[in-house]
Amino acid sequence: MPVRAAGLVVFRRVANEIQYLMMQTSYGEHHWTPPKGHVDPGENDLQTALRETEEEAGLKDTQFKIVESFRKELHYPVKGKPKVVVYWLSELLDPKTEVKLSKEHQAFEWAEINRACELAKYQDLQDLLKECHSFLQTN
Numbered sequence: 001m002p003v004r005a006a007g008l009v010v011f012r013r014v015a016n017e018i019q020y021l022m023m024q025t026s027y028g029e030h031h032w033t034p035p036k037g038h039v040d041p042g043e044n045d046l047q048t049a050l051r052e053t054e055e056e057a058g059l060k061d062t063q064f065k066i067v068e069s070f071r072k073e074l075h076y077p078v079k080g081k082p083k084v085v086v087y088w089l090s091e092l093l094d095p096k097t098e099v100k101l102s103k104e105h106q107a108f109e110w111a112e113i114n115r116a117c118e119l120a121k122y123q124d125l126q127d128l129l130k131e132c133h134s135f136l137q138t139n
């Protein structure tokens with residue numbers, strides 16, 4: 001069984017720009033991802049994504065809108081074990097909403113697509129962000 005995690009690619013619109021929420025871990029390699037985390041027993045993926053987004057970024061589900069038709073999975077190995085991360089796309093309704101980090105993250109950025117891809121060093125996460133961006137340009 002793969003390790004399972006879920007999260008939200010949160011975006012906001014500022015003037016004509018779409019910006020993605022990227023957060024840097026305070027541990028390990030200090031890598032950057034959207035809010036996400038492990039699926040707890042008894043939770044479904046979407047419940048996990050919402051819980052982790054609130055825990056890690058302080059954003060409640062009343063503050064954003066999930067784009068129901070967009071759901072993607074990343075698959076990669078962690079310490080030799082397969083891991084799957086399910087992401088939904090969600091728009092922050094009030095772009096001025098404050099992000100409140102937990103101890104798990106040391107920094108965040110609202111990054112336009114090229115900057116978000118620069119922060120996401122893994123190719124599959126970069127591709128996912130680009131897919132989100134293309135989706136938002138055409139929907």
Ligand SMILES: Nc1ncnc2c1ncn2[C@@H]1O[C@H](COP(=O)(O)OP(=O)(O)OP(=O)(O)OP(=O)(O)OC[C@H]2O[C@@H](n3cnc4c(N)ncnc43)[C@H](O)[C@@H]2O)[C@@H](O)[C@H]1O
Binds near residue numbers: 037078
């Ligand atoms: N090194 C460490 N030291 C201390 N505490 C730690 C720790 N790692 C995790 N923790 C603890 O574990 C908890 C995390 O739990 P959660 O917050 O519930 O789960 P997560 O986001 O899925 O964790 P993680 O950051 O490990 O996952 P990711 O897949 O991004 O990353 C897992 C690995 O996969 C790599 N990775 C990330 N995205 C990848 C991708 N797309 N392709 C290939 N590798 C990728 C990352 O660089 C990383 O090496 C934290 O509370 C933290 O305290």
